[in-house]
Amino acid sequence: MTVTEMPAGGVTISAAAELSGLSVDTLRYYEKEGLTLHRPERSSSGQRRYTEDNVRWLGTLVMLRKTGMPIRDIKRFVDLYRIEGSEPQRLAILQAHRVHVLEDLNEVQTHLDAINRKIDYYEEKVLNA
Amino acid sequence: MTVTEMPAGGVTISAAAELSGLSVDTLRYYEKEGLTLHRPERSSSGQRRYTEDNVRWLGTLVMLRKTGMPIRDIKRFVDLYRIEGSEPQRLAILQAHRVHVLEDLNEVQTHLDAINRKIDYYEEKVLNA
């Protein structure tokens, strides 16, 4: 299943987990922590039903987490969505995060260069052995 | 102080911390975990004295940690240095790690693109408000 071919009534938590790449437990954990933009509706028997929007937001959460934003900061970001006209603040958070990510990428890239040099050194050493 | 202008007798743990960018506690922790190639010598009163080589190795540890290698894996890598002729294995670990780092960089880059798109969206929205 892809996110665009989701049934109208929404999907179960396990399907949402697969679609988002998160675990079922993590989905419930994120919801408990208030990271969901809107909590998924419940079926008549109380089970969560994730809509396309719900799943899309999970994608945003993954994006922020994988780029190293802590849960606490994501919480602040989500909370702004509940405040009318907070777009400038949301933008500011994203821009600041972008800077962090770029710095991080840069640092990792520098260390990667060092790894490559070490590999070169060993490749020569091993080849001439 | 830079690593090339270190006194011959070695430097204290706090100096080594500054030079490496790690904390004093982390230095002792790494040593406890067996991540040091050679344990630093001790002064007559039992204090650690880090040589240039010691500090250079700390740089390697930082390189591996900052690129996401777990302590456990670094331990395995260091242990190979105690085995004669283990250069091929050390090389293999570095090559495998390199692949991981590249995959990671790639993933982060992809998420960064998504962040940029979100920023673009908000910039337009905020500008036209």
Added chain:
DNA sequence: GCTTGACCTGGAGTGCGCTCCAGGGGTCAT
């Protein structure tokens, strides 16, 4: 109507990588 399996909740447990602390030196300037 019984089993199976996915789901529910609240809360405890885990792994990682540090970080901090108590209690105790040694060294050096005043």
Added chain:
DNA sequence: ATGACCCCTGGAGCGCACTCCAGGTCAAGC
């Protein structure tokens, strides 16, 4: 010789982000 510092050890504690568990509900298939 007193105080200020830095250092030592073993071990406890912490923050983060999950992950797991017990005990229970519900729907569907046989």
